[in-house]
Amino acid sequence: MEDHSVIVIGGGISGLATAWWLHKTGHNVIVLERDISVGGTMKTVPDNGWLIETGPNSALETTPLFKTLYADLHLESELIYANEKSDNRYILKNGSLLPLPMAPGKFLKSKLWSVNGKLRLLKEPFVGRAGKEETIAEFVTRRLGKEFLDYAINPFVAGVYAGNPEQLSVRAAFPKLYALEEKYGGLIKGQIKGVRERKRRAEKAKDRSRLFSFVNGIQTLPDALSKALGAKIRTGVTVETISMKPIDNHNGSFLYELSGKEKGNAVTFSAPVVVMAIPAYHAAELLRPITPTITESLSKIFYPPVAEVFLGFEENRIGIPLDGFGFLVPAKEQRKILGTIWSSAIFPNRAPKGFAALTTFVGGSRQPEVLNADDKELTSIAVGELHSIMKITGEPSYVRVTRWRRAIPQYHLGHLAIVEQIERFEAEHPGFFISGNFRGGIAVGDCVINSEKISGRVLEYFTRRSQ
Numbered sequence: 001m002e003d004h005s006v007i008v009i010g011g012g013i014s015g016l017a018t019a020w021w022l023h024k025t026g027h028n029v030i031v032l033e034r035d036i037s038v039g040g041t042m043k044t045v046p047d048n049g050w051l052i053e054t055g056p057n058s059a060l061e062t063t064p065l066f067k068t069l070y071a072d073l074h075l076e077s078e079l080i081y082a083n084e085k086s087d088n089r090y091i092l093k094n095g096s097l098l099p100l101p102m103a104p105g106k107f108l109k110s111k112l113w114s115v116n117g118k119l120r121l122l123k124e125p126f127v128g129r130a131g132k133e134e135t136i137a138e139f140v141t142r143r144l145g146k147e148f149l150d151y152a153i154n155p156f157v158a159g160v161y162a163g164n165p166e167q168l169s170v171r172a173a174f175p176k177l178y179a180l181e182e183k184y185g186g187l188i189k190g191q192i193k194g195v196r197e198r199k200r201r202a203e204k205a206k207d208r209s210r211l212f213s214f215v216n217g218i219q220t221l222p223d224a225l226s227k228a229l230g231a232k233i234r235t236g237v238t239v240e241t242i243s244m245k246p247i248d249n250h251n252g253s254f255l256y257e258l259s260g261k262e263k264g265n266a267v268t269f270s271a272p273v274v275v276m277a278i279p280a281y282h283a284a285e286l287l288r289p290i291t292p293t294i295t296e297s298l299s300k301i302f303y304p305p306v307a308e309v310f311l312g313f314e315e316n317r318i319g320i321p322l323d324g325f326g327f328l329v330p331a332k333e334q335r336k337i338l339g340t341i342w343s344s345a346i347f348p349n350r351a352p353k354g355f356a357a358l359t360t361f362v363g364g365s366r367q368p369e370v371l372n373a374d375d376k377e378l379t380s381i382a383v384g385e386l387h388s389i390m391k392i393t394g395e396p397s398y399v400r401v402t403r404w405r406r407a408i409p410q411y412h413l414g415h416l417a418i419v420e421q422i423e424r425f426e427a428e429h430p431g432f433f434i435s436g437n438f439r440g441g442i443a444v445g446d447c448v449i450n451s452e453k454i455s456g457r458v459l460e461y462f463t464r465r466s467q
């Protein structure tokens, strides 16, 4: 039995960052990761001049904690920000890529919405509150109208969650949007007042956060955390069971015992603090012997399948300028892809000279059945759609398909009740903390923010225990 003060289960960004903040305060922390390498969803594959992101292609610098991490891990020289043109985003409408307007003047001229659709926005300040938990589709239709749902929010939800707006809870999945209505009584009023308040506090708007990655890809961040944590990282360790027993002389605290396999051999670990930072469906199974209620709640969280089809084309085969981040496809367009990121136009070093790298997303909550196709069929779906949408000719020079059988947790209606269940579980199990992207946001930035919060709660717990 190995004794530690904190055990983190899961070496994705949530677990690694939590371990890092705790390590910095001098705690004896260990990270147990099932795979042979850390990073979880954040994986980069270099191959012969191509740099393939198999999970997130980039992250938004939504918190100053990133700057702390770059400095702690000496990553400043590897950090890269997205090309300025990446602010341009396109939405597919009637077979054409139309720019998403980023300024009021451009919005008025945009062909994404009809005159009536645009005039509908004038009603927004006068729309009242719903008085019940709504989906993002209900919320947007009520406040902004159906056209705005179809050609702004629907593709956006596909791009962020690979999700379905008719199922995602606005309060759980888009808390900032929901807060505009709660705090200011409307989105337009909230935007205007928010700008004024931020100006007064000399703060930068979150939507101006910069998009970043690293010269050698997004996996640089988890790899650097792993390197800095050194022997505290144990890869190839799958935690299989968790049990707990009260600690004598420490009223109300427990010792958690974890057992599992390390490269085929049985291993056991114990600690008074456990931070579980693994996907909800794995967490559900591990927690079943402790309490079945939490298992039931965590098992309800749906993770749709998503495939990333990375295609390399000779630049001269692409019939449109790659002057943006890429494009998203509204469900109304009835295509077989969710959208495409123009990877090599955003960051350097993603494709060999003279070639372009395009990452196309397929499946999600909208079309999970598309993932029944084999890799060859998925490639042909993506190539066919890009031929038509981006006026590409000929076959790709490079192909790599990555499948995520369970990709991104969906914060469906009822998600906040699951979060309350998690909070109750933690209150009843002092020293046990549940983390991961199914709680507090799915973006890499959210995971980093939440890891710092969890580490703060762990420190508070140790302080309370020692009193």
Ligand SMILES: Cc1cc2nc3c(=O)[nH]c(=O)nc-3n(C[C@H](O)[C@H](O)[C@H](O)COP(=O)(O)OP(=O)(O)OC[C@H]3O[C@@H](n4cnc5c(N)ncnc54)[C@H](O)[C@@H]3O)c2cc1C
Pocket: 009, 010, 011, 012, 013, 014, 015, 032, 033, 034, 035, 038, 039, 040, 041, 042, 054, 055, 056, 057, 058, 059, 060, 237, 238, 239, 240, 277, 278, 279, 282, 306, 308, 404, 407, 408, 435, 436, 437, 438, 442, 443, 444, 445, 447
């Ligand atoms: C296809 C895709 C594209 C995305 N694109 C973006 C993007 O562009 N920008 C962005 O900000 N976010 C994006 N995200 C979301 C973001 O990448 C994730 O939310 C985030 O990386 C999740 O980190 P995590 O540590 O919570 O979980 P994970 O990365 O899932 O890590 C959990 C870890 O736990 C380990 N584990 C599981 N069970 C056990 C066990 N029993 N014992 C030990 N270890 C275990 C797993 O092996 C894994 O390494 C994307 C996600 C996907 C899937």
